[in-house]
Amino acid sequence: MTILQMEKIVYFLGKIVNHLSLTYDDVLFYQRLLKAEGLYQDALDGIWGKYTDQAAIDFMAESISLEEELGRFDMRTENNIRSLSLAGQSEARQFMQRLSDFNLTVKIISGTRTYKQQDALYEQGRSKPGKKVTWAKAGRSYHNFGMAWDIAVFNSRGAYLTTGKSYERAAKVAMDTKSLFWGGNWTTLRDYPHYQLRTEFQLAQIRHRFEKGEKFFETSVIV
Ligand SMILES: [Zn+2]
Numbered sequence: 001m002t003i004l005q006m007e008k009i010v011y012f013l014g015k016i017v018n019h020l021s022l023t024y025d026d027v028l029f030y031q032r033l034l035k036a037e038g039l040y041q042d043a044l045d046g047i048w049g050k051y052t053d054q055a056a057i058d059f060m061a062e063s064i065s066l067e068e069e070l071g072r073f074d075m076r077t078e079n080n081i082r083s084l085s086l087a088g089q090s091e092a093r094q095f096m097q098r099l100s101d102f103n104l105t106v107k108i109i110s111g112t113r114t115y116k117q118q119d120a121l122y123e124q125g126r127s128k129p130g131k132k133v134t135w136a137k138a139g140r141s142y143h144n145f146g147m148a149w150d151i152a153v154f155n156s157r158g159a160y161l162t163t164g165k166s167y168e169r170a171a172k173v174a175m176d177t178k179s180l181f182w183g184g185n186w187t188t189l190r191d192y193p194h195y196q197l198r199t200e201f202q203l204a205q206i207r208h209r210f211e212k213g214e215k216f217f218e219t220s221v222i223v
Contacts, residue, residue, distance in 0.1 A: 007019070007020055084112055088111075091179055
């Protein structure tokens with residue numbers, strides 16, 4: 001294991017960052033995701049070494065080829081799509097494609113969150129100021145495994161729409177019930193902006209497999 005001492009620009013959850021700014025938790029999170037993708041075989045040790053670096057490069061290359069095949073979108077959407085698992089990226093791009101003729105603008109405004117970010121978000125509206133935005137603690141949200149995204153809908157003047165109606169219309173156009181689940185269909189605590197991948201695994205199984213770096217979803221086949 002070689003630890004990279006030199007400052008390096010790396011991709012982490014869709015963002016370009018200096019690798020020295022990543023915490024142990026950040027790196028561990030990324031290693032788990034990369035291992036589950038079959039791109040990383042080394043230890044889940046939270047250290048950004050050469051194998052993590054190589055896996056991150058391979059992950060980027062796969063992300064770029066998905067973008068080339070399935071289309072590119074606005075910057076904010078792009079950053080969030082790239083934070084997803086490869087299966088998530090493939091589904092999210094196809095989802096955005098289906099919205100290309102929709103008369104409202106849809107952007108993906110949220111993608112993957114680390115456990116730490118999830119816990120921080122959970123505290124919003126509880127121990128911290130703000131409105132409650134999530135009911136899930138770390139490891140209890142599909143966002144924590146690269147399998148979920150949230151959208152925002154805007155009208156032609158760029159105004160952010162918050163009514164359920166516009167989100168229902170977007171879901172009608174963009175849902176693929178074979179591969180996706182829409183939060184607007186939850187009977188309790190409806191979550192209109194939320195989409196997640198369908199999977200054969202229960203949430204607890206996904207969490208268990210993710211933490212061991214085991215595959216927990218089928219890599220989407222591009223047709
Ligand atoms: Zn969500």
